[in-house]
Amino acid sequence: MTTASPLPEAFPFDGIVFDLDGTLIDSVPDLALALNAMLDEEGLPRVRHEQVPAFVGQGARVLVTKAMAAVGRPIAEGAAGAAELDRLHDRFVVLYEEKPVVGTRTYDGAEAALRDLHARGVRLGVCTNKPHGPTLGVMEALGLAPLFTAVVGGGLIPEKKPDPAPLLLTLEKMGVAPGRAALVGDTPYDVGAARAAGVPVVMVDFGYSPVPPAEAGADVLISSYAELPAAFARLAAVAKPA
Known part of the structure; x- marks a missing residue:
C-alpha cells in the first residue's frame, strides 16, 4: 500500500480542507x-x-x-419534474444511508496522510457536495471522523461548490483564515471554490473529474498521496501564507 512521505518540518498551513468522494474515498x-x-x-x-x-x-x-437521463427517463422541467426529482432524491439518500460502506474505501495513502497532518496539529476539514448526513455516516464508518475539526456537506447551506460559500464555512468552523489554508480535491468544482475563496488547491488525478485533471486549473496535480507533502511545499510558494 502506498503511504505518504513525511511532511516538512516547517509546515506552511494551519488547516487543510479535503473534498470527500473521489479525493479521500472511492465511493x-x-x-x-x-x-x-x-x-x-x-x-x-x-x-x-x-x-x-x-x-x-x-x-x-x-x-x-x-x-435518470442515462437510463432513458430524463427528469422533466417544471413543477412535476421538480416533484419527481425531490421524490427520487429522497429515496436515493435513504437507500444510500442504509448501505454506505459496503464497497467504499479510502484511497491508498489517504488515511496515513490525514493522520500525519492531525498528529502535527494541522486542523482538517471536509467540504463536499455529498449530502451532509451520509457524509457524516461514511466518515464515522471508515473511522475518519475523529481526525476532522469541521465537516460541511451538501444541504447544510444552500450553496454548493464551485460556489465558495461551503469552503468558507468549513474554514470558519475550523478557525482557519483562507490565507492559512489549502484545499485538496478532484474536480473543477473544487478548483472553482478554492479560486473564489482565495485558497490554493491541489488536485488528485485519480478521482471523478468530468474534465481531464490537467485541464482543471489546479495549482498542483498529484497522482498519489505520497506526492502530497511536496505538493504542499509547492503551494506554499503560490500562497505565501501570512
Whole structure:
C-alpha cells in the first residue's frame, strides 16, 4: 500500500480542507448500489458501475438527474419534474444511508496522510457536495471522523461548490483564515471554490473529474498521496501564507 512521505518540518498551513468522494474515498461502488436499488424500484434499467463517476461531484440531486437521463427517463422541467426529482432524491439518500460502506474505501495513502497532518496539529476539514448526513455516516464508518475539526456537506447551506460559500464555512468552523489554508480535491468544482475563496488547491488525478485533471486549473496535480507533502511545499510558494 502506498503511504505518504513525511511532511516538512516547517509546515506552511494551519488547516487543510479535503473534498470527500473521489479525493479521500472511492465511493462509486456504494453510490452505484443505491442508484440501482432506486432504479429497480422504478422498474428502470440499471446503470453500469463505470458510468457512475461521471454523475458524481455536484451533489445527490445532480447525481440522480444524470442517472435518470442515462437510463432513458430524463427528469422533466417544471413543477412535476421538480416533484419527481425531490421524490427520487429522497429515496436515493435513504437507500444510500442504509448501505454506505459496503464497497467504499479510502484511497491508498489517504488515511496515513490525514493522520500525519492531525498528529502535527494541522486542523482538517471536509467540504463536499455529498449530502451532509451520509457524509457524516461514511466518515464515522471508515473511522475518519475523529481526525476532522469541521465537516460541511451538501444541504447544510444552500450553496454548493464551485460556489465558495461551503469552503468558507468549513474554514470558519475550523478557525482557519483562507490565507492559512489549502484545499485538496478532484474536480473543477473544487478548483472553482478554492479560486473564489482565495485558497490554493491541489488536485488528485485519480478521482471523478468530468474534465481531464490537467485541464482543471489546479495549482498542483498529484497522482498519489505520497506526492502530497511536496505538493504542499509547492503551494506554499503560490500562497505565501501570512
